[in-house]
Amino acid sequence: MASLAERELRGDGQADASARLARLEAAFADEVRKSETLARVTEAVASSTDIESCVQVVIDGAREISGAAFGAFFYNQLEPDGESYALYRLSGAAPEAFANFPKVRKTPLFAPTFENTGVVRSDDITQDPRYGLNAPRRGMPEGHLPVRSYLALPVATRQGEVLGGLFFGHPLPGRFTARDEILLVGLGGQVAATIESIRLTAGAIAELDERRRAEERLKFALDAGRMGSWDLDVATKAYEASDLCKANYGRGPDEPFSFADLIATIHPEDRPGVLTAIEAAIREGADYDVEYRVIHPTGDLRWLHARGRAAQKADDGGVRRLAGVSLDITERKRAEERQKLLVNELNHRVKNSLATVQSIAAQTLRSISSPEFFREAFETRLIALSQTHDLLTRESWAGASLREVFDVELHALAGEDRIGFDYMADIRLTPKAAVALGMGIHELATNAAKYGALSTPTGHIAVRWRAEGGLLRLIWKETGGPPVAPPSRRGFGARLLERGLAAELSGGVELTYDELGLVCEMALPLRALEP
Amino acid sequence: MKTLSSLKVLVVEDEALVSMLVEDMLTDLGCAIVGPAAEIDEALRLAGSAEIDAALLDVNLGGRPIFPVADALKARGVPFAFASGYGEAGLSEDHRGAAVLQKPFREADLKRVLEGLVAQTA
Numbered sequence: 001m002a003s004l005a006e007r008e009l010r011g012d013g014q015a016d017a018s019a020r021l022a023r024l025e026a027a028f029a030d031e032v033r034k035s036e037t038l039a040r041v042t043e044a045v046a047s048s049t050d051i052e053s054c055v056q057v058v059i060d061g062a063r064e065i066s067g068a069a070f071g072a073f074f075y076n077q078l079e080p081d082g083e084s085y086a087l088y089r090l091s092g093a094a095p096e097a098f099a100n101f102p103k104v105r106k107t108p109l110f111a112p113t114f115e116n117t118g119v120v121r122s123d124d125i126t127q128d129p130r131y132g133l134n135a136p137r138r139g140m141p142e143g144h145l146p147v148r149s150y151l152a153l154p155v156a157t158r159q160g161e162v163l164g165g166l167f168f169g170h171p172l173p174g175r176f177t178a179r180d181e182i183l184l185v186g187l188g189g190q191v192a193a194t195i196e197s198i199r200l201t202a203g204a205i206a207e208l209d210e211r212r213r214a215e216e217r218l219k220f221a222l223d224a225g226r227m228g229s230w231d232l233d234v235a236t237k238a239y240e241a242s243d244l245c246k247a248n249y250g251r252g253p254d255e256p257f258s259f260a261d262l263i264a265t266i267h268p269e270d271r272p273g274v275l276t277a278i279e280a281a282i283r284e285g286a287d288y289d290v291e292y293r294v295i296h297p298t299g300d301l302r303w304l305h306a307r308g309r310a311a312q313k314a315d316d317g318g319v320r321r322l323a324g325v326s327l328d329i330t331e332r333k334r335a336e337e338r339q340k341l342l343v344n345e346l347n348h349r350v351k352n353s354l355a356t357v358q359s360i361a362a363q364t365l366r367s368i369s370s371p372e373f374f375r376e377a378f379e380t381r382l383i384a385l386s387q388t389h390d391l392l393t394r395e396s397w398a399g400a401s402l403r404e405v406f407d408v409e410l411h412a413l414a415g416e417d418r419i420g421f422d423y424m425a426d427i428r429l430t431p432k433a434a435v436a437l438g439m440g441i442h443e444l445a446t447n448a449a450k451y452g453a454l455s456t457p458t459g460h461i462a463v464r465w466r467a468e469g470g471l472l473r474l475i476w477k478e479t480g481g482p483p484v485a486p487p488s489r490r491g492f493g494a495r496l497l498e499r500g501l502a503a504e505l506s507g508g509v510e511l512t513y514d515e516l517g518l519v520c521e522m523a524l525p526l527r528a529l530e531p
Numbered sequence: 532m533k534t535l536s537s538l539k540v541l542v543v544e545d546e547a548l549v550s551m552l553v554e555d556m557l558t559d560l561g562c563a564i565v566g567p568a569a570e571i572d573e574a575l576r577l578a579g580s581a582e583i584d585a586a587l588l589d590v591n592l593g594g595r596p597i598f599p600v601a602d603a604l605k606a607r608g609v610p611f612a613f614a615s616g617y618g619e620a621g622l623s624e625d626h627r628g629a630a631v632l633q634k635p636f637r638e639a640d641l642k643r644v645l646e647g648l649v650a651q652t653a
Contacts, residue, residue, distance in 0.1 A: 344617060348591065351616030352546060355635040359552035366555070432593060436547050500547030504569045528570075528593075 034065045038183055041065075045190045051198055052089065058191045059091040059166065065187075066180040068092065068168035070145055073155070073191075074104060075164035076114065088164065097145050107134050113165035116154040121181050124173040125150035149175035153188045157196050166191070222325065231311070231323040232259060234282050248304055248326050250296025267293035267301070274306075282319045285310040291329065303333040353389075356435075357382065367492040380446060381439070384409060388438030392431050399531045400434045402427040402472075406463065409441045413449055422464040427472055433505060433529045440501045440509075443493030444476055444520055452518050453478035459517070471507070472524045478517030486513040505529065535645055536561035541586035543567065543574040543600060544614070545593050549634070553587065553614075556638045560645070571595050578603040585648045586611035587632070587641075590622070598623050610648035 041061030048054030059071035070092035087098050104110055108130040112118045122128050125147060132139040140147065147169035156162045166188055168176065222229055228245025232238075239259035241249075249265045251257045266274055270292035281288035288308040295301055308324020364378045365371075387408045391400050403426045410416050429437065445454075453459030459480035466473050478484075487494070494511055497520065502509040507524035540562045544550040550567045557564055565581050568574035571592050578586065578600050586604055588597045590613050597613070602625075604611045612630035613622065622629065630644050 348616035351634045352549065355552065355616070356546065356548045358635045359548040362552055362555065363548075432545070439548065495551065496547060500551050503550060503567055504545060504547035506570055506573075 034183065037061055037064050038187070041187060042190060045187070045194050048194055049198065049201075051195050054191060054194045054198070055089045056091070058187055059089055062166065062168060062184050062187055063091050065183055066151065066168055066176055067170070068149075068151070068176070069170045070097075071166065071168045072098070073164055073166055076162050093145055105134075109133075110152070110165070113152045113154050113167075114162060116156040116160060116162045119154075119181055119185060120150065120152045121176055121178075122150040123176075124148045125169075145169060146171040148173040151176045151181060151184065153181075153185055155188050155192045155195070157192055163192055163195050225327070227325040227327050229323070229325050230306075230308070231321060232278075232308075233321055234319055245326050248302070248328050249294055250298060250300065250302075265294045265296070267295055269293075278322065281308065281310065281322060285313065285319050288322060288324060291333075302328055303330045305329045353385075356385065360385070363492045363495075381442065384439060384442035385435070388435050391438075392434060397431050399428055399430055402429055402437070402465070405429065405434050405438050406441055409438055410445055413445055413454060418454065418459065419461045419463060422462065424466060427465070427467060427526075427529060428531060429529050430531045436501055436504050440497050443496055444518075447493055447518070448478055448481070451482070452484070453481035456481050467526060470526055472522065472526055472529060474520075474522040474524075476518075476520040478519070481517050483515050484513050484518055485515075534561075535642065535649070538562045538584045538645065538649065539565050539582055540645070541565040541568070541574075541577055541581065541583045541604075541609075541611075543569075543586065543592065543597060544589045545569040545591075546589075549589075553641070556641050559638060560642055562645070569593075571597070571600065574600045575603060578607070578609070583609050584652075585609065585645060588613050590615035590617060596623070598626065601626055601629070608652070610651045612644045612648060 038061070041057060041064075044057040044061070045054055048057065055073045059073055062068070063071045070090070072090050073088045075086060075088045086103050090098065106114050109120070109125075109128065112120055125131055126139070128150075149170035149172060151168040153166050154162055155164050155166060166184070168184070170176070221227075222242070223244065226244065228248045229242045230245045231240045237259045239257070239262065241257055241262075243253040246253060246255065246257050249257065249262060251261075263271065263275070274290055274292050277288055277290040280286060286309075288306070291303065291305045293301055294304055304326050306324060306326040308322050310319040311321040311323035313319060360381045361378055364381060365374060368374055368377055388400075388405060391404055391408050403421070403423075406421070410419060448454040448459075448461060453461050459478065462475075462477045462479070464475050464477075490498075497509045498511060501522075505524045505528045507522065507528065509524075510521045512519040512521070538561075540557055542550065542553055542557070542564055544553055544567055547569075550569070554564055554567065565583055566574070566577055568577055569592070574588075574592070574597070577583070583604075586600075586609060588600060588611055590597050601611060601613075612632055613626070614632045614634055614636070615622075616634045622631065630647060632640060632644055
């Protein structure tokens with residue numbers, strides 16, 4: 001301003017004084033206008049929240065300040081063939097003006113701008129030694145806006161990253177002053193700072209957004225897995241629990257739930273173990289993994305599995321926070337308990353079955369006259385036992401009916417069709433009673449096949465039973481077989497029926513060796529038979 | 532000192548075939564059999580009043596634990612052993628450490644256990 005005023009005042013004639021003063025006032029007014037424009041643009045740029053509007057405000061404002069006919073911002077972008085620069089915003093010309101050449105390359109003329117090495121200001125760019133060097137066009141392409149005055153400046157961050165370039169042009173030469181250059185370089189710096197700040201803000205917002213989504217995903221996963229989450233401040237014992245975590249301890253979302261409440265809810269027998277595990281995790285910074293029982297305020301007993309780890313270390317290396325998840329595992333625990341019982345029960349049954357087989361072997365050996373009969377006698381008894389087991393397995397060892405037991409023990413016998421049944425109602429048997437009666441029926445049937453009614457083509461067996469007065473009264477009566485006489489000594493079958501079966505089923509079993517055929521009468525209390 | 536040949540042994544066993552096997556073994560050893568009882572009530576009656584030197588008790592009697600019978604014998608000072616498919620794991624707290632015959636067992640195992648019981652009272 002001072003140099004301009006001095007130059008104007010050194011003129012010769014007083015006559016020109018008023019004209020000079022007028023020129024001076026006009027120059028001053030122009031300078032004021034530029035300053036006001038600069039202030040307005042600076043403010044608009046600073047308050048921009050998106051890059052597009054920021055750039056538009058700047059090129060519009062810069063054109064107003066410099067008197068440029070048109071202005072443009074090209075931004076830096078990476079293309080597969082190297083860097084090139086795409087038109088981003090335009091001022092003073094319709095977008096169609098650049099429709100045919102939307103990108104520029106890093107030619108010697110453009111390089112200083114895109115490499116951030118300096119401002120290019122030319123009174124007539126067509127006279128610049130760098131102009132028109134590049135094939136195929138050697139200068140501005142046909143249809144390009146007419147440019148003589150030229151001003152180009154880089155837009156770069158303080159770290160030197162080039163964001164793009166600002167370009168201004170005018171069809172007439174000598175339009176851009178050094179003063180314009182200074183003002184526009186200042187504006188360029190503000191554009192760079194604003195773009196950088198907008199980018200940072202967008203980055204921060206995206207990061208926050210990603211964190212919020214990650215948190216939502218985590219919560220969803222925890223809810224879906226019925227996992228409660230918790231966080232314990234080791235020093236203050238301040239305890240934070242999610243709604244699901246509180247529910248694991250029988251508390252509602254709005255009920256208070258402190259660390260002391262938690263400890264008090266744990267089953268007294270499990271409390272010392274949990275406290276020891278928490279102390280160890282805090283002392284050693286180790287993982288915390290413990291299963292324990294809790295007693296809900298309603299009195300419900302539940303099993304929980306809690307896992308956690310030191311979430312934050314203090315400056316002295318100790319643990320400041322312990323955080324983790326808790327899960328209700330009551331169903332799993334009950335299933336484990338059931339499984340344990342089942343395995344125990346299975347073991348018991350297997351051992352008992354082995355003892356039964358041992359007994360069959362020992363007594364078969366005792367009752368046979370010669371060892372060569374052992375195998376046949378032992379195997380048929382073993383298979384009889386196995387058939388009752390098959391029947392019970394088909395019914396999941398819930399029991400079997402008396403008729404079913406008869407059927408599985410008799411079906412392999414020749415003359416099965418010569419056995420007649422007479423009963424009002426079938427009887428439901430416990431597995432134990434089914435096994436015992438199965439063995440007894442097997443002994444009766446094999447005896448009949450060897451010596452009794454089924455040893456002749458015409459013999460017949462009548463099986464009749466009734467349930468009366470709390471007793472099962474069953475009669476097995478053979479007819480049409482060879483004449484029967486009492487045996488000289490009691491064999492395995494007779495002993496099993498009259499002694500074993502009678503004792504096991506708390507009743508009476510009597511064998512009568514009638515001349516017409518064997519009769520077996522049983523009177524067994526239903527309480528010893530029915531499930 | 533008592534010998535097995537004069538021993539009166541109460542047998543409580545609810546499975547006919549196993550009971551018959553035990554009776555045979557005891558007979559071979561020269562013992563006299565008391566019972567066998569297949570039900571708790573009968574077993575309790577015998578444990579309370581019969582003349583018994585020792586007892587062999589099946590742990591599980593038709594789903595009911597045998598321990599009341601064991602308690603009655605203990606009160607009378609009659610030595611007893613358990614016979615069980617569960618082994619020692621099937622015993623209640625009170626009776627841990629009692630003599631146990633794991634089913635199936637041999638006559639020699641039964642003899643050894645009975646001799647142990649007799650030595651207790653000798």
